Amino acid sequence: MGTGKAAKKTQMPVWPIFAWGVAAGVYASMPSGTWKWDVWFTYHPSAMMISFVALGASAALVKKRGGYENTKLHGTLMLASTLLAGIGWYAIYRNKELFGKPHLTSWHAWLGLAALGAYGLLFAVGLVALHPDIGVKKTSKVLRWWHKWGGRVATALAWVAAVVGFNNMHASDLVRQGLFASPLLVASYFSLL
Numbered sequence: 001m002g003t004g005k006a007a008k009k010t011q012m013p014v015w016p017i018f019a020w021g022v023a024a025g026v027y028a029s030m031p032s033g034t035w036k037w038d039v040w041f042t043y044h045p046s047a048m049m050i051s052f053v054a055l056g057a058s059a060a061l062v063k064k065r066g067g068y069e070n071t072k073l074h075g076t077l078m079l080a081s082t083l084l085a086g087i088g089w090y091a092i093y094r095n096k097e098l099f100g101k102p103h104l105t106s107w108h109a110w111l112g113l114a115a116l117g118a119y120g121l122l123f124a125v126g127l128v129a130l131h132p133d134i135g136v137k138k139t140s141k142v143l144r145w146w147h148k149w150g151g152r153v154a155t156a157l158a159w160v161a162a163v164v165g166f167n168n169m170h171a172s173d174l175v176r177q178g179l180f181a182s183p184l185l186v187a188s189y190f191s192l193l
Ligand code: HEM
Pocket: 028, 029, 044, 045, 048, 049, 052, 089, 092, 093, 096, 102, 103, 104, 105, 106, 108, 109, 110, 111, 112, 113, 115, 116, 158, 159, 161, 162, 163, 165, 166, 169
């Protein structure tokens, strides 16, 4: 455990950002005000927010606490995050196919795709190289640095994508945009730095 600011971050509870990620995801999935089970779109913002915010931030915070068990929990949470991100992508892909719309046509889509690709890669590298039991390069300082900063940048990209996606849907509502983005800004200080 470190000292000062770093030590405080290792003691951050996981539940506030986890709860906010779930709540904001569910909210963003209901642009009409109701949860529509039979609409593919419903499962896009909710899955993505639970994946990249609730699970992604929790996994990063857990890793900051250090130790064998926490590293394994970090990997497990990131596995859940990566799988759920795949579901979130499939939901919007099917939604677009259904309406005959072209794919990857916005900043939101490109930023989101970059985050998805990076998470897949980071998971593979984490499992093969950094896992405390089976990692083949777990003592490499260089690889650990790249994984850490790659993970931070990928998560930040996903959060920017989420804000852009939400703002696109609530274009003239600055208050709602601010309420959606500000918790992410606060959480990024604690979980991504
Ligand atoms: C949290 C991270 C998120 C990621 C990684 C992500 C990723 C993506 C990707 C890759 C696409 C393109 C799908 C395609 O073209 O086939 C897309 C489309 C879309 N997403 Fe997201 N998304 C996220 C969050 C959100 C949120 C929070 C909302 C809205 C509240 C949202 C709304 C949309 C909409 C409306 C589209 C279709 C229009 C477009 O392509 O820009 N997304 N998203």
